[in-house]
Amino acid sequence: MMNVPAFDLKRNYEMLKDELKDAVNRVLESQRFILGEEVEGFEREVASYLGVSNALGCASGTDALLLSLMALGIREGDEVITTPYTFFATASVVSRLGARPVFVDIDPVTYNIDIDKIYDHITPKTKAVIVVHLFGHMAQVEKIEGLLRDKRIYLIEDCAQSFGAWRKIDDDIRYCGTIGTFGCFSFYPTKNLGGYGDGGLVTTNDDYLADRIRKLRVHGLCGEYVHEELGMNSRLDAIQAAILRCRLPHVDEWNKQRRIIAERYRILFDTYGISEFVKSPHEDTDGYHVFHQYVVRCDKRDELMKYLTENGVGTRVYYPLPLHLQPAFSSLGYKMGDFPQAEALSKNSLSLPMYPELLPEEQEYVVDTMAKFYRSN
The missing domain is CATH 3.40.640.10 (Type I PLP-dependent aspartate aminotransferase-like (Major domain))
Structure with missing residues (x-):
């Protein structure tokens, strides 16, 4: 592992x-x-x-x-x-x-x-x-x-x-x-x-x-x-x-490496046949994404996250509870359902490993592990 x-x-x-x-x-x-x-x-x-x-x-x-x-x-x-x-x-x-x-x-x-x-x-x-x-x-x-x-x-x-x-x-x-x-x-x-x-x-x-x-x-x-x-x-x-x-x-070179890693993830999702379960992040055609996080939308998020953790892959959820539902903001009067897109993203988004020094073989292991999860579920 x-x-x-x-x-x-x-x-x-x-x-x-x-x-x-x-x-x-x-x-x-x-x-x-x-x-x-x-x-x-x-x-x-x-x-x-x-x-x-x-x-x-x-x-x-x-x-x-x-x-x-x-x-x-x-x-x-x-x-x-x-x-x-x-x-x-x-x-x-x-x-x-x-x-x-x-x-x-x-x-x-x-x-x-x-x-x-x-x-x-x-x-x-x-x-x-x-x-x-x-x-x-x-x-x-x-x-x-x-x-x-x-x-x-x-x-x-x-x-x-x-x-x-x-x-x-x-x-x-x-x-x-x-x-x-x-x-x-x-x-x-x-x-x-x-x-x-x-x-x-x-x-x-x-x-x-x-x-x-x-x-x-x-x-x-x-x-x-x-x-x-x-x-x-x-x-x-x-x-x-x-x-x-x-x-x-060095920040420009590090951002270029992040972009290479992001593109490699996208290619690996296709190669391993999991693109129907995992949606890569979007980049506007007139924008330059620097991928501070690599956040995907995925089926069975919580189960996938648990499986990845058990197999040595670190992940994060940003953000599991949108701000309008935070206890500290309860006085604002918002409720569940007020912002459906933010609420949906909080339930199916997952941040995969992302840093400029991430190795190709490590990325392949991450995606291979994800593919094994989806094949067995």
Whole structure:
């Protein structure tokens, strides 16, 4: 029996460990651990990579979202539209400010928020829309960006799972995080661009809002011990920035490897005759999927997951309980059946092993094991 984990960070570390150790030692020698030159260098390099005016490090992807909403003045009584099929933080940051998350069902093909349904949920209280580029597939934000701008509604891109993803818009390559008012990134260790701890980033082309973020991430500080407003303590530390600077030049190659692995899965599903039971993830023809996760829709999901676990294959379910059914959001008044596409996906989706160093023979073992399950069931 082969052991194939859902993800493996050690293989990646082995490739870069000497460079990473040098980077960490550089910070140790400097004795500058909070913000400083390493963070500023990383911010410049990310801004250049994405083609955006401002990139601002913070403590986590969650804080990136929260800082963005704070900078926009989101408060009690406001509404923020988003998807019920995403990580908890996307909506929790809205509630933390006293505003109301308003959920819109997902597109069953892309798994992203159904862009066309956003229009129907806009009210005079709508102040922002958070679009999540889920699992590495960028949503069609260009379809909604103009309307929101005309209505003075802010667009926030949740890019936590999609660093390096892009869409071709009007013959231009536009990276995720560069179209909305803000782009919010996470550098959690398992991300396509991951650090070795928590870390986050906010991008914006608005210089005034960039200055707001800079102040808010340090308690609203505008001078020595002078605070213009109530901010928070959310700073990217120098060690994480140094590590991310080492890893950033490799992210394109890692994303290419993820795409090769995704295509190999699709071919193997056909080769082993299980395509009728397992549906590969979708990629728009004008988009570039970076496959943070490789999430399939499959028959007998729970039984398959158990069988794979018993045979050494690690899998995950993202997300078994949509946000509108989470106990923490019960006060919003949603119920089972309100968002049927998100609920259906939560019952039949499964994330298979996906990381750039996944070997072809490991993939073949995964799919062969899946085929044995379906042949016997």
